[in-house]
Amino acid sequence: MTLLWTDALILLLLLATISIAFYLHDKEHIQRPLNKIARSKVGMASLVVLLFFLLIGLLDSIHFNATQEKNNDIISLLDYFATPLREHTEKTYSAPFATTLYSKEMIAKAGAMQWDYPRLVFGGNHLENPEKEQLPDVLLKAGLGFLIGLALFTALMLLSAGVSYLKQGSVPQFFAMHPAVSTLFVIIVISAVLGYLSLYYHVLGTDKVGEDVFYQAIKSIRTGLVIGTLTTLIMLPLAILFGILAGFFRGWVDDVIQYLYTTLNSIPGVLLIAASVLMVQVYMANHEDQFTSVIVRADMRLLFLCMILGVTSWTGLCRLLRAETLKLREMEYVQAAYALGVKQHAILLRHILPNVMHIVLISVVLDFSSLVLAEAVLSYINIGVDPTMYSWGNMINGARLEMAREPIVWWSLSAAFVFMFALVLAANLFADVVQDAFDPRGAGNEVIE
Amino acid sequence: MTEPLLSVAKLSVNFNKNQPVVDDISFFIYPGETFALVGESGSGKSITALSVLRLLPNNAHLEATSISLQGENLLKLSELGLCKIRGRRIGLIFQDPMSSLNPVMTIGDQVAEAIQQHYSLSKSETQQRILELLQQVELPESKQRIKDFPHQLSGGQRQRVMIAIALAGKPDLLIADEPTTSLDVTIQAQILTLLKNIQQQTSMALWLISHDLALVSTIADRVAVMQHGKIVETAHSAELFSKAQHPYTQKLLNALPSMQSCLEHCAEEQSTLLQVNDFHCYYPIHKGLFKRIVGYVRAVDGVSFAIQKGKTLALVGESGCGKTTLGKSLLNLIPSTSGSVKIDGVALDGLKGEQLRKQRANMQIVFQDPFSSMNPRMLVGDIISEGINALHPDVNAVERKERVQQLLQHVGLPEDAALRYPHEFSGGQRQRICIARALAVRPKLIVCDEPTSALDVSVQAQIIRLLKDLQKEQGISYLFITHDLAVVAEIADDVAVMYQGKIIEQGSVEQVLFKPQHAYTKKLISAVPVLKYNNDSQKKTGIVL
Numbered sequence: 001m002t003l004l005w006t007d008a009l010i011l012l013l014l015l016a017t018i019s020i021a022f023y024l025h026d027k028e029h030i031q032r033p034l035n036k037i038a039r040s041k042v043g044m045a046s047l048v049v050l051l052f053f054l055l056i057g058l059l060d061s062i063h064f065n066a067t068q069e070k071n072n073d074i075i076s077l078l079d080y081f082a083t084p085l086r087e088h089t090e091k092t093y094s095a096p097f098a099t100t101l102y103s104k105e106m107i108a109k110a111g112a113m114q115w116d117y118p119r120l121v122f123g124g125n126h127l128e129n130p131e132k133e134q135l136p137d138v139l140l141k142a143g144l145g146f147l148i149g150l151a152l153f154t155a156l157m158l159l160s161a162g163v164s165y166l167k168q169g170s171v172p173q174f175f176a177m178h179p180a181v182s183t184l185f186v187i188i189v190i191s192a193v194l195g196y197l198s199l200y201y202h203v204l205g206t207d208k209v210g211e212d213v214f215y216q217a218i219k220s221i222r223t224g225l226v227i228g229t230l231t232t233l234i235m236l237p238l239a240i241l242f243g244i245l246a247g248f249f250r251g252w253v254d255d256v257i258q259y260l261y262t263t264l265n266s267i268p269g270v271l272l273i274a275a276s277v278l279m280v281q282v283y284m285a286n287h288e289d290q291f292t293s294v295i296v297r298a299d300m301r302l303l304f305l306c307m308i309l310g311v312t313s314w315t316g317l318c319r320l321l322r323a324e325t326l327k328l329r330e331m332e333y334v335q336a337a338y339a340l341g342v343k344q345h346a347i348l349l350r351h352i353l354p355n356v357m358h359i360v361l362i363s364v365v366l367d368f369s370s371l372v373l374a375e376a377v378l379s380y381i382n383i384g385v386d387p388t389m390y391s392w393g394n395m396i397n398g399a400r401l402e403m404a405r406e407p408i409v410w411w412s413l414s415a416a417f418v419f420m421f422a423l424v425l426a427a428n429l430f431a432d433v434v435q436d437a438f439d440p441r442g443a444g445n446e447v448i449e
Numbered sequence: 450m451t452e453p454l455l456s457v458a459k460l461s462v463n464f465n466k467n468q469p470v471v472d473d474i475s476f477f478i479y480p481g482e483t484f485a486l487v488g489e490s491g492s493g494k495s496i497t498a499l500s501v502l503r504l505l506p507n508n509a510h511l512e513a514t515s516i517s518l519q520g521e522n523l524l525k526l527s528e529l530g531l532c533k534i535r536g537r538r539i540g541l542i543f544q545d546p547m548s549s550l551n552p553v554m555t556i557g558d559q560v561a562e563a564i565q566q567h568y569s570l571s572k573s574e575t576q577q578r579i580l581e582l583l584q585q586v587e588l589p590e591s592k593q594r595i596k597d598f599p600h601q602l603s604g605g606q607r608q609r610v611m612i613a614i615a616l617a618g619k620p621d622l623l624i625a626d627e628p629t630t631s632l633d634v635t636i637q638a639q640i641l642t643l644l645k646n647i648q649q650q651t652s653m654a655l656w657l658i659s660h661d662l663a664l665v666s667t668i669a670d671r672v673a674v675m676q677h678g679k680i681v682e683t684a685h686s687a688e689l690f691s692k693a694q695h696p697y698t699q700k701l702l703n704a705l706p707s708m709q710s711c712l713e714h715c716a717e718e719q720s721t722l723l724q725v726n727d728f729h730c731y732y733p734i735h736k737g738l739f740k741r742i743v744g745y746v747r748a749v750d751g752v753s754f755a756i757q758k759g760k761t762l763a764l765v766g767e768s769g770c771g772k773t774t775l776g777k778s779l780l781n782l783i784p785s786t787s788g789s790v791k792i793d794g795v796a797l798d799g800l801k802g803e804q805l806r807k808q809r810a811n812m813q814i815v816f817q818d819p820f821s822s823m824n825p826r827m828l829v830g831d832i833i834s835e836g837i838n839a840l841h842p843d844v845n846a847v848e849r850k851e852r853v854q855q856l857l858q859h860v861g862l863p864e865d866a867a868l869r870y871p872h873e874f875s876g877g878q879r880q881r882i883c884i885a886r887a888l889a890v891r892p893k894l895i896v897c898d899e900p901t902s903a904l905d906v907s908v909q910a911q912i913i914r915l916l917k918d919l920q921k922e923q924g925i926s927y928l929f930i931t932h933d934l935a936v937v938a939e940i941a942d943d944v945a946v947m948y949q950g951k952i953i954e955q956g957s958v959e960q961v962l963f964k965p966q967h968a969y970t971k972k973l974i975s976a977v978p979v980l981k982y983n984n985d986s987q988k989k990t991g992i993v994l
Contacts, residue, residue, distance in 0.1 A: 332822035335782045336883075340836035340890060341809035350835075354826040 002074050004299040006226050006306075007061045013229060014058070033437040043433030044180035049426040052187050053221055060222040063295070074295045078222075082215060085198055088122035090210035093402075093409055097138060097201050099124035102409065123202045141200060142193050149192030153185050205411040207398065217415040219390035224423060227306055227375050227385075228368040234310025235367070239317035240360065244352055246318075247325025257322075261315040269312040274383045276308040277301065298386035305378070305385060309371060317363045324356050358435055365431035369424040392416040452519070453477035454654050455501070455539075455622055460513040462493070462500050470496050472678035478622065478654050483645075485657040485665040485686075488675030489701075489905035490876075494658050497675075498624050502535050503528075519621070537567045540615030544627040546607035550599040556583075556610045557595035563617035582613040585650075587643060604768075605636035609643070616647065623648075626658045633767035634932065638976040641668055660905065662705055663935075663978040666690050674698045690980055704910040705980065706935035708962055719757040722926050723779075723894055728752045728788030730771070730778045748774040750950035752788075756894065756943075759920060761927040763941035763958070765934060765973070771950040772930045776896045779928070780812050781805060793893060810840045813887035817899035819879035823871040829882055830867030833857070836890040856885040860915060877908035881915065888919070896928045901936060913939050934977050938962055946970050 024030045037043045060078040079086055093102035100117035107118045119125065127133045194214065197203050204213040246257040280301055284291045291297045328334065329352070337347050376393035378384030380400075385391050395416040402409035455478040462471040471493040478484045488494045500511050501523065516523045518538060523531065535541070543549045551559060560579045564570065570578060576595075583591035586609040599607055608628060615623055625644065629637035645668060648655050659665050665672055666686060673683040674697065682695040693699045730749035733742040748771040756762045766772045778785040781797070790797040792811050800808060813836075816822040823832055833853045837844055844852070850867075857866050860881040871879055880900055887895050897916070901909040917940060919925060929940055937944055938958060945955035946967065954967040965971045 332816040332818060333824045335777070336814065336816065336822055336886065337835065338782055339780050339809060339812070339814050340839055340886070341806045342835060342839040343806070346839070350827070351824050355824065 002063045002065055004061075004063055004074075004296065005303050006230065006299055007063060009230055009233075009303075010058070010061045010226065013233065036437040037433055040433045040437070041179040042429050043437075044178070045183040046426040046429040046433070048180050048183040048187065049422060050430055053225065053423050053426070056218060057222045057225040060219065074293055078218070082218070085212050085215040088202070088212060090120050090123065090202070090206045091118075092206070092208055092210050094120055094123060094202060094206045094210075096203055096205040096411055097124075097134070098205065099127060099130035099134060102205075102407075120202075123206075124200065126200060138197070138201070141197050145193035145196030146189060148196060149189035152192060153188045156184075156188070157181075204415045205409075207412055208402075213395075213411055213415050216390050216395060216412075217392075217419045220392045220395065220416070220419065221423070223302065223375070223385060223389060223391035223393075224372050224420065226302060227309070227371050227391075228427075230303070230306040231309045231313070231371050232364050232367065234307055235314040235317070236360065236364070238310070239314040239321060240353070240356075242314070243318040243321025244325050244348060244356065247322040248329050248348060248352060250326075254322075257318075261318055264312065265315045270378075270381070270383070272312050273305070273308050273378060274381075276304055277383045280304045294386075294388055298389040301386045302389065305375075309374065313367065313371075317360070317367075320359055320363065321356050324359055325352055328352055328355055358439060361431055361435050365427055368427055372420060372424065392420050451479055454480045455516075455518050455656075457497075457501065457516050458514040460497065460500060460511070460516065462496050462505065462509055462511050464506075464510070465508050466510065470678050471500065474675075474678070474680045476673055476680060476683060478656055480621065480654055481648075481652045482670045483648065483655045483657060483668055485659060485669035485672045486675060487659055487662060487665050487672055487701075489660055489907065492675045493678040494675050495626055498541070498626055498656070498658055501624075502539060502541065503531055504535075533567075536563060536615075536620070537618040538621050540618060540620035540623045542608075542611050542615050542623070542625045542628050544630050546604055546611055546631070549611055550607055552599055555596050555598055556602070560610070560613050560617060563614045567618045578617075582616055583610075585616065585647065586610070586613045588613070603636075604632055605640060608632065608636075608640055612640075612643070612647070616651075619651070620653060622654045622656060624656045624658070627660070628657075629664070630660075634934075634976040635767065635972060637664070638978070641978075644668070661978065662690075662701055662906070663980050666980045667978050674701070701906060702980075704907040706910070706913070706933070706939040708935055708938045708977070708979070719759055721755050722758045722793060723756040723928070724789075724791040725755070725779065726753050726789045726791075728775070728778075728790065729786040730774055730783060731786045747950045749778065749785075752947075752950075752952050754945050754952060754955060756926050756928060758893075758926060759924040760942040761920070761929050761940055762943045762945060763929045763931060763937040764945050764947055765931060765937055766947035767932060767973075770947045772947050773898055775947070776814065776898050776928060776930050780809075780814055780896060782814070807840075810836075810890040811892055812894045812896065813890065813892040814896040814898060815880070815883045815887050815900045818903055819876050819883060820903075822883055823879065823886075825870065825872055827870075828867065829857075829869055829871060829874075832871070832882065833867070833886050833889050836886060840890050852889070856888055859888065859919070860885045875908075876904050877911060880904065880912055884912075884915065884919070888923075888925075892925065894926045894928065896930065898930045899932070900929075902931065902933065909936070916940065934962065934974060946973070 037047075056078065059081070060076045062077045063074045064076075066073055066075045066080075091101060094100070095102055098120065100119055103117075104115050105118050106113050107116055108114075109116065119130075124130055124134060124137075127137060194203050198212070198214055202212050202214065204217065207213055207216065242257045242261070246254040284297055284300060291300065331351075334347060334351050337351055342350075372392065375384050375391060376396045379387075379391065379393035379397040384393050384397075387394060395412050399409075399413035399416070402412055456476075458475045459473055460471055460475070461469050461473050463469040474497065476484075476486075486494045486497065496505070496509075499505050500509075500513075501516055503511070503523070505511060513524060518534065523534065526534070550556070554562075557576075557579050560582055561575050564575055564578055564582075568578075579595060580591060583594065588594055588606060588609050594602070594606075599610070602610065612628075623644075628644070629640050632640065641664070644655060644657075647653075657665065657669060669686050671683065671685055672689045673680045674689075674695065675681070676697045682689065682693070682698050684694070689698065690702070693702055728749060729747075729751055731745035731747055734744045734746060735741065736743045750771075752775060754762065764772045764775065774783060777783045779790060781800075785798070788798065792808075795808065795811075797805070797808060823829075827835075830850075830853050833856055834849050837849050837852060853867055854864055857864060862878060862881055862885070866874070866882070871882065874882065883900075884895075900916075901912050904912065913936065916927065920927065927940070929937070931937060941958045943955065944958050944961040945952045946961065946969070947953070948969050954961060954965065954970050961970060962974065965974055
């Protein structure tokens with residue numbers, strides 16, 4: 001077991017979430033909005049998608065030393081499961097489901113040298129005559145994958161039904177087509193089909209150095225999640241603390257905080273990011289003994305990128321929160337709390353903070369997507385995540401040249417796009433539902449008399 | 450009888466196919482008459498007016514047999530056709546003069562816009578007409594005012610400009626939707642007189658929409674009473690106010706606070722609870738780069754008064770006179786400048802931090818707006834127990850819960866209210882929660898800052914009764930801040946009249962209301978609309994002034 005910095009933070013975050021959930025689970029007024037989320041079709045479907053992404057991210061966050069590997073390479077559980085994908089590398093570009101490379105080469109064929117597309121080392125190498133056999137073979141393998149997925153899904157359903165039968169003495173109504181269940185079904189079947197197919201083919205093709213694009217896209221999920229969550233985690237306390245304090249206390253506190261964020265805002269963010277990333281690189285170069293493996297180096301750089309992104313991006317939310325707090329502090333319920341002798345810190349926590357949470361939630365979700373995109377932009381000028389690290393940003397950055405190539409290589413960009421789109425869309429939809437459910441004034445939240 | 454100007458037959462409106470808001474109503478308005486549509490908030494009276502002009506929101510669904518203006522069916526008109534009716538044949542005045550004028554256009558331009566919509570006049574003719582209109586609505590110094598922006602005018606002056614805009618098309622019918630609700634009593638009286646005068650000059654019909662029965666009785670020829678989307682009674686003014694047929698109308702009339710009710714008060718001397726001496730509250734005016742203080746707004750300027758145990762002092766004044774500032778700064782919610790406050794023998798001035806916090810239990814406040822005075826994200830139970838938590842931390846959870854239940858019972862709310870959110874309650878119920886919150890710390894004095902002015906008449910009567918009952922049971926004193934003299938008569942023992950930061954007259958309630966000394970008090974009292982017609986069945990005799 002090797003614990004990288006970001007792994008530790010992710011696990012810590014997970015622990016915190018679980019303990020908060022445990023603490024809140026018997027509070028009645030929290031139960032009500034949670035039940036509302038559970039009843040929402042969109043909410044549950046997007047939650048399933050999010051959880052699936054989270055699961056992959058978590059699997060990818062448990063690293064260990066693969067002893068059987070040659071150099072002391074650190075791999076994650078996900079890498080372990082996806083060993084065939086990881087090791088099936090070709091020479092260079094190949095299209096999805098292709099059996100040959102994407103460009104012609106001189107190859108020896110029946111004793112003579114020929115200018116043709118060479119066969120792939122792994123993709124479809126079990127086929128004798130690819131032109132005839134490929135399509136039926138793909139369909140057959142897809143069908144087999146579908147059956148495996150179906151079996152997995154059924155087993156899961158039977159298991160959960162069995163558990164709840166033992167616990168409550170009745171079978172839950174899973175089997176009615178709840179959107180969460182059908183989303184789960186679709187996800188399991190798609191992953192089974194893709195997983196089974198990728199034993200024989202490169203389902204999303206290969207990149208310039210012949211690496212499987214499907215594998216890259218899956219590995220990028222963790223990078224995206226880390227950038228999205230850790231950056232938010234660093235940004236939120238700064239934004240909330242400074243925003244609320246500035247709005248609530250006014251006077252010199254407000255002046256100092258405003259001065260701080262105006263200054264920070266007027267320095268171009270890219271400059272700060274470049275400076276800090278370069279600093280980390282210099283530090284790592286000077287202390288090579290502490291950063292022995294490529295993965296540790298990449299992880300350190302990712303962590304610093306998250307931090308500096310967090311430090312540069314809190315100002316916008318801070319400004320919003322300050323304005324909202326300025327409005328809230330004049331509200332009569334805050335004055336009533338003063339009149340009741342409630343202490344200031346209690347007023348801040350009980351009356352101000354909960355009433356700005358909707359702004360926090362909305363901007364966090366919007367920021368989440370823009371952070372994943374920011375990573376792509378930063379990779380573009382070489383100050384993003386480490387170039388050896390898998391990320392959608394790096395994939396998109398690489399696609400710059402691929403799009404200009406003739407014939408065009410479209411699969412890296414498309415894969416990054418589809419995965420990013422699914423994650424960001426699910427996060428947006430889920431956040432909408434959460435926000436509606438937790439707003440007591442929202443429609444449908446009334447207790448009908 | 451003459452042909453009706455506007456006739457509405459079987460009009461129904463619902464939102465998103467829910468319960469109809471306006472339910473199958475029919476009425477007529479004759480040329481030149483004043484027709485009043487009266488009802489409590491949510492009864493559908495504004496929606497009725499808006500549906501005649503088809504200005505409803507998109508999710509509204511309108512059904513009617515006919516809405517005809519001098520025989521022309523408005524339902525059959527296209528949107529374009531209707532634009533020729535709006536403003537030209539039917540003018541409309543909204544409730545809030547603050548938000549119905551465009552803040553970045555001069556008032557002259559806004560009136561001109563309305564004129565050019567319907568008449569093609571040359572530039573000088575338009576100018577001429579603007580001036581005419583502004584003079585018609587008696588805007589003082591109208592010639593200089595043409596180039597003013599709305600923020601340079603007072604509320605009453607803005608409402609005059611709104612009326613000028615509505616009159617620009619020389620309409621046959623003027624719809625006035627609560628035209629005076631957000632104005633002070635004295636200004637309200639001026640605006641009503643103005644509307645009446647203009648109506649007589651131009652012989653147009655006036656359709657007045659209001660919740661205020663007393664006001665309607667002074668101006669309307671015919672009155673329709675609306676309840677839950679239905680018109681329950683239509684009659685001539687004299688008839689309706691002297692012998693109301695429908696029980697709802699009778700209930701409304703009974704709920705009206707009357708000036709006479711103070712005569713039943715018994716006056717017995719009690720010891721003094723609150724003594725305020727020479728109290729000042731100034732707002733500094735900052736200017737320039739270093740925020741130098743260049744002057745002060747004297748919101749409260751040397752006020753002295755006393756409140757006896759178990760008695761109510763009403764603080765009366767128009768908006769901006771400093772009465773709310775006084776109430777809040779007594780509780781130290783706004784810092785006061787100088788003066789002494791003594792409650793039950795304890796001096797409050799100069800107390801700070803923890804000492805002040807401990808004294809908070811003595812005085813509590815109930816605010817005007819029941820919607821913004823409770824944290825929407827807290828359960829009612831938590832809202833009520835917040836003060837107990839803060840000021841009596843030794844009370845354990847079980848006792849606290851019991852106390853919350855008792856308080857809810859006291860103010861007449863169901864027990865399960867503790868686990869619900871404020872928005873699930875109506876305005877009156879919310880005000881009860883606010884009262885319970887104030888009572889939770891067992892105060893000796895409650896400052897009631899216009900607690901009933903956002904409520905309907907019938908609810909207002911209930912809240913006043915609740916406050917009186919609580920006073921009788923627990924011997925609490927009230928400082929009752931209000932602009933409504935009729936409410937004062939209902940609840941107060943003593944009255945102080947405030948004008949521009951000073952108390953200009955104070956004394957017992959009978960003395961101030963019936964033998965006012967100061968000219969301003971006299972003006973204030975004469976401006977209060979009083980039911981014009983004697984209502985023997987209700988045994989209320991309005992003072993004819």
